[in-house]
Amino acid sequence: MARTQQDYDDIPGTFVFDAERSREGFGINMFCMSLMKDDNRKAFKANEAEYLKKFRLTPEQTEAVLKRDYNRMLELGGNIYFTAKLGATDGHSFQHLAAVMTGASQQDYAAMMLGGGRSVEGNRSRSGKDKSAAKAKAGAKSASKAASASKPKSKSKSKSKPKSKSSAKRK
Amino acid sequence: MAKIIAGIGSSHVPAIGAALDNGKTEEPYWKRVFSGFEKSKEWMAKTKPDVAIVVYNDHASAFSVEMIPTFALGCAAEFPPADEGWGPRPVPVVKGHPALAAHIAQSVILDEFDLTIVNKMEVDHGLTVPMNLLFGQPKDAWPCPVIPLAVNVVMYPPPTGHRCYMLGKALRRAVESYPEDLKVVIFGTGGLSHQISGPRAGLINSKWDKSFLDNLSKDPKKLTRIPHLEYMREAGAEGIEMVMWLIMRGALDDKVDEVYRFYTVPASNTAVGHIILENARKASSTRKVAGKSKRGSAGKSRQAAARKSIHRIASKGTR
Numbered sequence: 001m002a003r004t005q006q007d008y009d010d011i012p013g014t015f016v017f018d019a020e021r022s023r024e025g026f027g028i029n030m031f032c033m034s035l036m037k038d039d040n041r042k043a044f045k046a047n048e049a050e051y052l053k054k055f056r057l058t059p060e061q062t063e064a065v066l067k068r069d070y071n072r073m074l075e076l077g078g079n080i081y082f083t084a085k086l087g088a089t090d091g092h093s094f095q096h097l098a099a100v101m102t103g104a105s106q107q108d109y110a111a112m113m114l115g116g117g118r119s120v121e122g123n124r125s126r127s128g129k130d131k132s133a134a135k136a137k138a139g140a141k142s143a144s145k146a147a148s149a150s151k152p153k154s155k156s157k158s159k160s161k162p163k164s165k166s167s168a169k170r171k
Numbered sequence: 172m173a174k175i176i177a178g179i180g181s182s183h184v185p186a187i188g189a190a191l192d193n194g195k196t197e198e199p200y201w202k203r204v205f206s207g208f209e210k211s212k213e214w215m216a217k218t219k220p221d222v223a224i225v226v227y228n229d230h231a232s233a234f235s236v237e238m239i240p241t242f243a244l245g246c247a248a249e250f251p252p253a254d255e256g257w258g259p260r261p262v263p264v265v266k267g268h269p270a271l272a273a274h275i276a277q278s279v280i281l282d283e284f285d286l287t288i289v290n291k292m293e294v295d296h297g298l299t300v301p302m303n304l305l306f307g308q309p310k311d312a313w314p315c316p317v318i319p320l321a322v323n324v325v326m327y328p329p330p331t332g333h334r335c336y337m338l339g340k341a342l343r344r345a346v347e348s349y350p351e352d353l354k355v356v357i358f359g360t361g362g363l364s365h366q367i368s369g370p371r372a373g374l375i376n377s378k379w380d381k382s383f384l385d386n387l388s389k390d391p392k393k394l395t396r397i398p399h400l401e402y403m404r405e406a407g408a409e410g411i412e413m414v415m416w417l418i419m420r421g422a423l424d425d426k427v428d429e430v431y432r433f434y435t436v437p438a439s440n441t442a443v444g445h446i447i448l449e450n451a452r453k454a455s456s457t458r459k460v461a462g463k464s465k466r467g468s469a470g471k472s473r474q475a476a477a478r479k480s481i482h483r484i485a486s487k488g489t490r
Contacts (some may be wrong), residue, residue, distance in 0.1 A: 007400050008327075013371030014408050018327040026236055033235045071369060080368035080409070081231040081325055088256045094186075098372045098440055109373060112258060113437045117375025124404050132233075 009034045012126050013102075019114040025077015028065065034084035070101050071138040110139065173271065173346045173353035175434035177218065178386065178419040179211075180426070180446040181301040183227060183360040186439035188260055188300045191308060202441055207433035208304045214431065215305045221267050221353040223317050224275075224342065225298050226418045228324045230255070232295035240287035244279075244337065245294075245424050246272040248419060255291035262299050263309060265469075268316040271349055275318065278345035280356065284338050293318055301360045304445070318354045324412040332402075332414045333395040339421020359419030361432075363444035366407030374407040375442050378433065381412060384446055388429040391420045426452040 006026060008016045015021070031052060034040045037039075044051040048113075052062050064072035065086070073083050086095040101111035124130050190201045232253035234240070247267050252259040278289055298319055306314055320342075323329055330338075339357075346355050363383065366374040383406075386394050394417060402411040431447040 008403055011371070011400075011404050011408070014366070014369050014403065016327050016403065017325065017368075017410060022236060022239070022326050029231075029236045033231060036254065076370055079231070079236070079325060082236070083255060094367070095439065098367060101368065102372050112373055113440060115374075116377070116436055117364075117440075117442070118371065118373040120374060120376040120379070120405060123371055130404060134246070153461060169477050 010126050010130065015071070017074070017077075017079040021077040022079075023077070025061075025073075025079065027057045028061055028073055028076065028078040029082040031055040031065070032078070032085045035085045041089050047129055061097070068100075070097060074101075173222075173349040173351060173355055174213055175224075175343050175346050175357055175422050175450070176220070177194070177354060177356045177447065177449045178357045179301070179305060179361050179443065180303065180362075180384075180448075182418045182441060182443045182445065183297045183300040183359065184438045184441045184443065185230075185296040186451055188296045188303065189444065190258075191300075191303055204438050207435060207443070207445060210431055211305055211433075211445065212307055212319045212448060216371055218356065219354070220315050220356040222271060222355045223302075223315055223358060223400065224320060224346075224422075225301065225360065226320045226322060226415045227294075227297040227301070227358070228412055228415065229321050229363060230295055230297055230325070232330055233292045233321070234323075234475075235291075236326075238322070239323050240289075241323045241330055242284065243287040243289045243292075243321040244272060244276050245289050245292050245317075245321070246276060247290050248290060250292055250294045250298075250317070250319060250428050253295040255295055259293075260296065260299055261415075262303065265298065265313060265319070266316045267310060268318055270376045271346075271351075271353070272318045274349050275342065275345040277408055279338070279341045280347055282341040282344060283339050289321070292319070292321075295344070297321075297360060301358055304375045305358075320418070322415050322418070324415065325413040327411075328399055329411055329414055331399070332397055332417045335414045335417040336391065336421035337419040339423075340454055342418070343422040355438060356470075357419045357422045358415035361412035361415050362406070362410055363413060363442040364406035364410045365441035367409050367440050368406065371408070371441060374410075375436055376405050376407070376410075377434070377436060377442060379405045380442050380444055383416075384432060387416060387420055387446060388427065388448065391425075402416075412489055420448070420456070423448055426451045 003020065006018065035044065048066055049056070049062070052065060057065065058076070061076050064076055068090070069084055074080065084094055087094065095110060096106050099106040102109060102110070107142060187204060190196060192255040196205050201426050202283070232255055245267060246269055247266055250265040252262050254262070260383060276286055279286055302313060342357070355461050359375050363373065363380040364373050364376040383394065399411060402413060406413060430449050433445040434443065436442045
């Protein structure tokens, strides 16, 4: 059955862990939870596919876990606080996982965070129909200042806006 | 009669706990974060609460996906630190206050908030990191008993901001109907803006955070009208946990004195926010922390002056 569309599906790059995903991803999350125990971590590492059978995952979910496709796990009902335990079992830091999910190198991701993080400008809405994007657009007509607000990264970068955020509260 | 005298908002980033546990507090990256809590620890040492209610969320430690209580009140005598995959944090066992917790449960449920009662529970970084930031790193025991209130913000939907705010008011009524004279502080934890999942991970929105903190002080009712969609869009998918701060705010007077504020980006993947709010009528006795102790100039001017000194401290902390 296709997933019911929700207002928050309009947020780009985001899989909201809602009641439906919670139902769908129960097996993934219980599998991840099992990795809190050292014996289970060892059993999983010894034979991943065999270990996963206990949790009744769908073939897609099993594939996502075996391939460590973290975004796909989230899409299929995994929750980040749970899937992070799989990352830890692999010996990865959380920032490594975050970088993987964003498609950046860990170094670039860390640099982005030090520079104030990912800007919300251009990252609010897939459709551009959200209120704040609309507001920014309306403002753009009267003030050029707001124009960069409704545009994605490239433009705000030239204004070096994201970088200034590192010293967030200087004034 | 017991009384809630102040509220504390604080992020609970796990990496802050790891930095404390691994002795990294003097590294420049972490010093920037910890320096923002020095004044807060002084404030807390001076305030000496008898009990702390800590509103926080569990991160797949005590609760998996088997049970997802929206509001779970810790009524046990003690709460051991959870093993989050690297062994339990080396912090003292958190002692509860079962008598007050039982009283709160009874009062709040009859006040139409259907809490889950938890008589056995481990607590993770969501609770212990803010405790460290405000109480330091005691070796054997925390300075006061704690009543944990775990809120589901992991599975959507968390309770609405308005519901949280109203629960804060019910908590206050519960505390104030407890016969023993107790000084109670309440923590709202989590946030501020952050997203740690999916391709949009790393999102930070300092402008939105600042406005949240401003309104938390001056116009919390405005915050109760923020829909979940806006939290997730503006403050990140995981930033929605900021609703927990509204439980803390609801438990305070409508008018409060903001005695301290700190904000810095980043700690790991998260914007760190911190605020201390005191019920205004209590303010004159403990307000020295923010560098001012003048009495008399009531109301707005007093708050404005307090904010000024707060900003000074905040900017110091972010350098």
